[in-house]
Amino acid sequence: MEPRQTGFDAVAQALIDPLRRYLARRTDAATADDVLSETLLVAWRRRDDMPAEPLAWAYAVARNCLANAERSRRRQDRLLVRIWQLARPPEHVPARDDPDPGLAMALARLSSADAELVRLWAWEELAPAEIAQVVGMSANAVSIRLHRARRKLKSLLDEQAEGERP
Amino acid sequence: MTDDDLRDRMRRADPAASLRPLPDEEVRRLVAGAALDAPAAPRFSSRRLPVLVGAAAAVAVVAGVLVLSGGDSEQAPRPDVALPTSAQPGLENGSGLPDTSGGRPATSAPPSPGTSTSQVPTTTATSSEGRKTTVAVLTEGPADPNVRCRQPEAAVLAEAQMAFEATVLKVEGDVVTLRVHRAWTGEADVVEVRNATGSPVLLGFEPEIGRRYLVAAKDLKVMGCGYSGLDEPALRAVYDEAFPQR
Known part of the structure; x- marks a missing residue:
C-alpha cells in the first residue's frame, strides 16, 4: 500500500498552495518563496500550537513572517527606502499588467489595515x-471594520464609474 | 454594487489566479525542509557523513504517534541509552519541540508479554490539539559479521511495528536526526538515531544529509540486513508488499 503521510507533513502539504497564493497576492515572487520557507519552518517549530483547522493560523504565521521580511529589508536598505519614499508618487500607480487598475487604485485609498481585511x-x-485570527483582532471588530471597508471601497469604485461616464 | 459584486470583481483581479500548484515532489521537499535549521535547505548535501553503527544504536521517535510492542529485554536499552531527546544539545531546535513536552517521557507504552516497561522507555505525551507526541527508544542487536544477509522478504518486513520513509536532517555527534515523511506502519514526525558504540556502521545505513531512506524497526530494534536503507525502488517494493492495503 502507499505509505500514509504522518501528521505534520499531511497538514503542511495541504497548506502550501493557500500560503503561496496568500504571499503571491502581497509580495514579489522571490520574497514569497523565502517567506513560504520561513512560514513552514515556524509552523514546524510551533506545530504543537497548530489548531485542528490550521489555515487561518497559517496565514497569521505567514503574515508575521512577511512583516519580518519586510522589516528586515527596510533595515538593510534604509537609505534606499528613504529615497524611494521621497520619490514615491502621491497617487497609487497600478502595475502595467494589473488586470483592474481602478480596483487597485481604490484599494490603495483604503487604510492598509482595511484593505487587508477586504483582501482576506x-x-x-x-x-x-x-x-480575526489572522490579524489579531476580535471577530466583532473585524465584522464592523470589514463592513465599513467594503462600503468605502464600493463607494470609491462607484465614484470612479461616475467619473468615467461621458 | 453588492458585496457579491465586489468580491467577484476582486476575484477577477486576483494576482494569484494564474499561480499553478506546485508538483507533489516540490511540496514534499518544502515540507521536509521545514524541519531543517535553514529553511531553504538544499535537496542533497555533498557532505558525506560518518557511517553509523550497528550494535546498540538507539532510535528515538520524538513526535507523532507510534505504537510499539515491547522488545527483547536483553536488547532493551539501558536507562542511560534512552534519549530524552529535548535534552540533547542541538536537537531541540531542530525538532522544534517545546521544552515542556518535547521528547520527555510521560507514560510508558503498553508492554508485550515478558517485557519490562522499565526497559522499554516508549513514552507518550498528548498535545493540546489532541495529537500525540510519542517517544520510543529502539535498539538493535550486535551485528554479526559472519552472518550473510538474504534478500529482504516482505513476510519478514511485515513483522515490523514501524516502517517509514525519512530524510536525514542532520548528524550531530553520535545522533542522526531523520524527518519522517510517510509511514507504512507506526507514525512519527522525527526519528533520532543514536550510535552508542562508536562503531562506524548502522546496518549498512549510511546517513547522508538530505537523502531519503526507508527504515523499519521491530521489537525495539532497527531492522538491518537490507531492510533499512536508501529509498530505492527494489526496497520500496518490499515495503509495499509487506504492508498491503488493509
Missing part, C-alpha cells in the same frame, strides 16, 4: 472570525 475576505475567502 475576497481573496482568501475567510469569514470574520478567521480574519
Whole structure:
C-alpha cells in the first residue's frame, strides 16, 4: 500500500498552495518563496500550537513572517527606502499588467489595515472570525471594520464609474 | 454594487489566479525542509557523513504517534541509552519541540508479554490539539559479521511495528536526526538515531544529509540486513508488499 503521510507533513502539504497564493497576492515572487520557507519552518517549530483547522493560523504565521521580511529589508536598505519614499508618487500607480487598475487604485485609498481585511475576505475567502485570527483582532471588530471597508471601497469604485461616464 | 459584486470583481483581479500548484515532489521537499535549521535547505548535501553503527544504536521517535510492542529485554536499552531527546544539545531546535513536552517521557507504552516497561522507555505525551507526541527508544542487536544477509522478504518486513520513509536532517555527534515523511506502519514526525558504540556502521545505513531512506524497526530494534536503507525502488517494493492495503 502507499505509505500514509504522518501528521505534520499531511497538514503542511495541504497548506502550501493557500500560503503561496496568500504571499503571491502581497509580495514579489522571490520574497514569497523565502517567506513560504520561513512560514513552514515556524509552523514546524510551533506545530504543537497548530489548531485542528490550521489555515487561518497559517496565514497569521505567514503574515508575521512577511512583516519580518519586510522589516528586515527596510533595515538593510534604509537609505534606499528613504529615497524611494521621497520619490514615491502621491497617487497609487497600478502595475502595467494589473488586470483592474481602478480596483487597485481604490484599494490603495483604503487604510492598509482595511484593505487587508477586504483582501482576506475576497481573496482568501475567510469569514470574520478567521480574519480575526489572522490579524489579531476580535471577530466583532473585524465584522464592523470589514463592513465599513467594503462600503468605502464600493463607494470609491462607484465614484470612479461616475467619473468615467461621458 | 453588492458585496457579491465586489468580491467577484476582486476575484477577477486576483494576482494569484494564474499561480499553478506546485508538483507533489516540490511540496514534499518544502515540507521536509521545514524541519531543517535553514529553511531553504538544499535537496542533497555533498557532505558525506560518518557511517553509523550497528550494535546498540538507539532510535528515538520524538513526535507523532507510534505504537510499539515491547522488545527483547536483553536488547532493551539501558536507562542511560534512552534519549530524552529535548535534552540533547542541538536537537531541540531542530525538532522544534517545546521544552515542556518535547521528547520527555510521560507514560510508558503498553508492554508485550515478558517485557519490562522499565526497559522499554516508549513514552507518550498528548498535545493540546489532541495529537500525540510519542517517544520510543529502539535498539538493535550486535551485528554479526559472519552472518550473510538474504534478500529482504516482505513476510519478514511485515513483522515490523514501524516502517517509514525519512530524510536525514542532520548528524550531530553520535545522533542522526531523520524527518519522517510517510509511514507504512507506526507514525512519527522525527526519528533520532543514536550510535552508542562508536562503531562506524548502522546496518549498512549510511546517513547522508538530505537523502531519503526507508527504515523499519521491530521489537525495539532497527531492522538491518537490507531492510533499512536508501529509498530505492527494489526496497520500496518490499515495503509495499509487506504492508498491503488493509
